[in-house]
Amino acid sequence: MIRSKIAGIGRYVPEQVVTNHDLTKLMDTSDEWIQERTGIKERRYAKKHEETTTTMGTRAAEIAIERAGIQKEDVDFIIFATLSPDYYFPGCGVLLQRELGITKTEIGALDIRNQCSGFIYGLSIADQFIKTGIYKNILLVGSEMHSMGLEFSTKGRNVTVIFGDGAGAVVLQPTEKEDQGILTTHLHSDGTHAEQLAMISPGSHGGYHLGKENFGFPDVEYGELFIYPNLIDNNSYYPNMDGQLVFKNAVQKFPEVINEALQKTGLQASDIDMLVPHQANLRISQFIQGKLGLRDDQVWNNIQKYGNTTAASIPIALCEAWEAGKIKEGDLVCLAAFGSGFTWGSALIRW
Numbered sequence: 001m002i003r004s005k006i007a008g009i010g011r012y013v014p015e016q017v018v019t020n021h022d023l024t025k026l027m028d029t030s031d032e033w034i035q036e037r038t039g040i041k042e043r044r045y046a047k048k049h050e051e052t053t054t055t056m057g058t059r060a061a062e063i064a065i066e067r068a069g070i071q072k073e074d075v076d077f078i079i080f081a082t083l084s085p086d087y088y089f090p091g092c093g094v095l096l097q098r099e100l101g102i103t104k105t106e107i108g109a110l111d112i113r114n115q116c117s118g119f120i121y122g123l124s125i126a127d128q129f130i131k132t133g134i135y136k137n138i139l140l141v142g143s144e145m146h147s148m149g150l151e152f153s154t155k156g157r158n159v160t161v162i163f164g165d166g167a168g169a170v171v172l173q174p175t176e177k178e179d180q181g182i183l184t185t186h187l188h189s190d191g192t193h194a195e196q197l198a199m200i201s202p203g204s205h206g207g208y209h210l211g212k213e214n215f216g217f218p219d220v221e222y223g224e225l226f227i228y229p230n231l232i233d234n235n236s237y238y239p240n241m242d243g244q245l246v247f248k249n250a251v252q253k254f255p256e257v258i259n260e261a262l263q264k265t266g267l268q269a270s271d272i273d274m275l276v277p278h279q280a281n282l283r284i285s286q287f288i289q290g291k292l293g294l295r296d297d298q299v300w301n302n303i304q305k306y307g308n309t310t311a312a313s314i315p316i317a318l319c320e321a322w323e324a325g326k327i328k329e330g331d332l333v334c335l336a337a338f339g340s341g342f343t344w345g346s347a348l349i350r351w
């Protein structure tokens with residue numbers, strides 16, 4: 001039976017460090033509040049005009065490709081997960097292809113959204129293509145440049161202090177080894193609370209999902225729906241989040257979807273050598289750890305240094321754990337995510 005394995009992994013975080021103290025100059029917040037509620041001490045911001053979601057993804061991809069021992073031209077499919085793309089369209093997949101200098105046109109490039117779960121959704125898609133023998137070298141990238149569109153004021157502080165920029169990438173290849181590779185992936189969604197963690201404009205919604213009266217959406221002409229006259233005034237082009245609702249759902253869904261993967265494979269939580277949760281909030285990770293009864297050395301957290309990098313958070317953390325020698329051949333690695341949509345998912349990998 002063919003399985004998919006992670007043959008190479010890379011990460012890139014921009015140089016510029018932004019501390020909690022730096023943010024206190026822009027909004028009414030404090031290092032104490034941010035650390036106590038989220039665990040975050042600092043995050044990275046990309047260099048304006050020089051770095052983008054695609055360029056950061058490209059840096060991470062180059063490392064993953066080199067570590068996989070392949071050439072760029074060997075990549076036969078690209079999957080790019082982000083909520084902060086360079087352009088509205090086309091997506092970052094083709095921009096990454098160009099940035100990498102892959103000139104062959106036999107390959108495909110797929111852009112996926114799925115926000116915090118983007119990497120796990122991408123992993124699951126790649127896994128299906130590899131298992132069915134369609135592709136041999138899939139490049140999966142998660143990259144975010146949140147700093148491009150956060151609300152740097154007290155009004156936006158509950159969202160802005162959490163997010164950071166960065167990228168991670170993996171190369172997936174087939175393996176026929178008996179006990180190696182992706183054992184299972186599980187994907188879920190529930191659109192009930194789509195607007196509770198969202199950036200709703202620009203878009204085609206025209207006020208529809210929120211009820212025109214409540215939203216105060218102007219009666220505009222075609223062509224003005226996308227960038228409408230009071231877009232700037234109502235700030236709907238900034239991400240908004242009902243933090244408590246997201247938190248409540250996250251602490252329920254994370255353990256649920258991890259247990260689903262364990263049940264499917266007949267494994268126990270105690271079999272997990274390394275859990276790499278999406279880095280949403282250190283308190284969420286600690287809750288999952290407690291619920292599953294895992295020791296500190298069985299969970300990788302790096303939100304303290306990078307904040308929440310959404311689609312990039314799992315591959316950055318996975319790469320760091322691997323670079324630190326904490327993930328070795330034969331280890332059982334568990335990935336799990338929950339976020340905007342809501343969407344959530346898990347994966348179990350025998351490294």
Ligand code: UT7
Pocket residue numbers: 028029030033034037038116157158159161242243244246247250279280281284308310338339340
């Ligand atoms: O990856 C995407 C998924 N996202 C998540 O998983 C995030 C889940 N949610 C969370 O992590 C938490 O809800 C937050 C960290 C976002 C917020 O923590 P919280 O303990 O839920 O705080 P809260 O929203 O209930 O706000 C408590 C207080 C409020 O003030 P009042 O009304 O009690 O006076 C907020 O206005 O804290 C205030 N506040 C802040 N104060 C200082 C909100 N943001 C800040 C801030 N600095 N940055």
